[in-house]
Amino acid sequence: MTDERTRFETLAVHGGEPRPAAGGSVVYPLFQSTVFEADPGSTVEEVPYSRFGTNPSQRHLHRRLAALEGAEAAVATASGMGALTTALHSVLSTGDHLIAAGDFYGGTGQFLAEHAARLGWGCDLVDPCNPATWREALRPNTKAILTETITNPLIRVGDLAGVARFAREHGLTSLIDNTLATPVVFRPHRVGFDLVCHSATKALNGHSDITAGAVTGSRERIAQVAAVLAAYGAALDPHAAFLLSRGLKTLALRVRQQNANAQAVAELLAGHAAVAHVSYPGLPGHPDHERAAALLDGFGSVLTFQPCGGSQAVEVLLKSLRLPYSAQSLGGAESLVTRLRLPEAAQGLSGDVVRFSAGIEAAEDLVEDFARALGE
Ligand SMILES: *Cc1c(COP(=O)(O)O)cnc(C)c1O
Numbered sequence: 066m067t068d069e070r071t072r073f074e075t076l077a078v079h080g081g082e083p084r085p086a087a088g089g090s091v092v093y094p095l096f097q098s099t100v101f102e103a104d105p106g107s108t109v110e111e112v113p114y115s116r117f118g119t120n121p122s123q124r125h126l127h128r129r130l131a132a133l134e135g136a137e138a139a140v141a142t143a144s145g146m147g148a149l150t151t152a153l154h155s156v157l158s159t160g161d162h163l164i165a166a167g168d169f170y171g172g173t174g175q176f177l178a179e180h181a182a183r184l185g186w187g188c189d190l191v192d193p194c195n196p197a198t199w200r201e202a203l204r205p206n207t208k209a210i211l212t213e214t215i216t217n218p219l220i221r222v223g224d225l226a227g228v229a230r231f232a233r234e235h236g237l238t239s240l241i242d243n244t245l246a247t248p249v250v251f252r253p254h255r256v257g258f259d260l261v262c263h264s265a266t267k268a269l270n271g272h273s274d275i276t277a278g279a280v281t282g283s284r285e286r287i288a289q290v291a292a293v294l295a296a297y298g299a300a301l302d303p304h305a306a307f308l309l310s311r312g313l314k315t316l317a318l319r320v321r322q323q324n325a326n327a328q329a330v331a332e333l334l335a336g337h338a339a340v341a342h343v344s345y346p347g348l349p350g351h352p353d354h355e356r357a358a359a360l361l362d363g364f365g366s367v368l369t370f371q372p373c374g375g376s377q378a379v380e381v382l383l384k385s386l387r388l389p390y391s392a393q394s395l396g397g398a399e400s401l402v403t404r405l406r407l408p409e410a411a412q413g414l415s416g417d418v419v420r421f422s423a424g425i426e427a428a429e430d431l432v433e434d435f436a437r438a439l440g441e
Contacts, residue, residue, distance in 0.1 A: 080132030145264020148278030159185030166193035193223025229257035267396030323366035395422035
């Protein structure tokens with residue numbers, strides 16, 4: 066029903082859906098069963114089992130995820146960290162070396178800091194915007210390079226096509242965490258990334274009610290990821306798979322509204338006397354604005370800003386805002402604000418900052434709320 070020319074809005078609704086519909090059911094059914102009857106002659110692999118990701122509701126979600134990222138195959142994992150760690154385990158063995166773009170999601174940083182050495186993986190951190198740092202980090206045993214489409218919390222957009230090209234030139238596997246962008250904004254396989262990872266807990270599901278992850282790639286690479294996933298037992302539960310497939314239907318609508326809301330709030334903040342700095346690639350003054358405009362379809366739903374007046378000003382602001390919840394996440398229907406402390410100054414930001422994840426509310430209401438909370 067869909068092909069490579071199908072527009073994203075259509076793909077979000079129809080991508081990976083069986084036609085004719087399964088049993089005539091427009092919504093693909095939930096197979097809430099861990100046990101399936103089998104022919105006495107069938108192999109273990111042929112009988113559906115949730116830990117193998119072969120329950121029909123999981124397989125259905127895998128087809129949907131692959132369609133949305135424009136990949137041959139996908140697997141769903143129990144969380145975003147499950148996606149990243151499983152993808153890395155499928156590529157790296159003891160003695161191998163990984164190049165990772167710094168300024169990554171906290172959980173990724175923590176995993177690499179606490180477990181890479183124990184697993185025998187070397188790891189060097191580089192600047193995703195500066196190719197010279199990737200070349201310097203390259204070693205004979207380097208096997209992979211990992212980056213994020215839009216970094217968090219500094220909100221940078223690296224030279225993504227350059228990273229994928231660098232990986233190809235040096236025989237590395239390229240991995241990218243596409244959580245903050247979503248395939249609405251960027252489809253990394255198009256510029257040559259091998260494995261795309263997501264925290265589907267965020268915008269892919271979009272309703273702040275399940276924890277999930279996804280990895281997409283070629284059939285061959287995803288078979289390797291799926292084998293690790295089955296061995297470690299980190300597949301997504303079929304019930305959560307059913308909910309995630311439902312969430313994906315509205316992905317394009319939600320993300321476009323979130324992007325528009327983030328842009329409106331960014332513009333208010335950038336022109337406000339009580340705000341010291343805003344990092345959002347949709348602002349012309351952002352160092353990656355031109356690259357993001359050329360590479361991405363929209364600038365994302367997350368921005369980080371620094372109110373004037375340090376930690377006390379942050380506290381007053383978070384208490385004064387009425388619409389956004391003060392909470393740790395992003396990508397949901399509800400706008401969220403998260404208080405963060407940057408260990409060192411970067412990207413015009415330092416000390417206590419606020420990350421704003423735009424929800425799908427009316428932009429005017431969010432702008433009015435911020436204007437009032439900041440003191441007009
Ligand atoms: C949240 C997040 C993760 C981890 O996802 P979980 O579902 O919480 O495990 C990974 N990467 C990014 C960019 C995230 O925002």
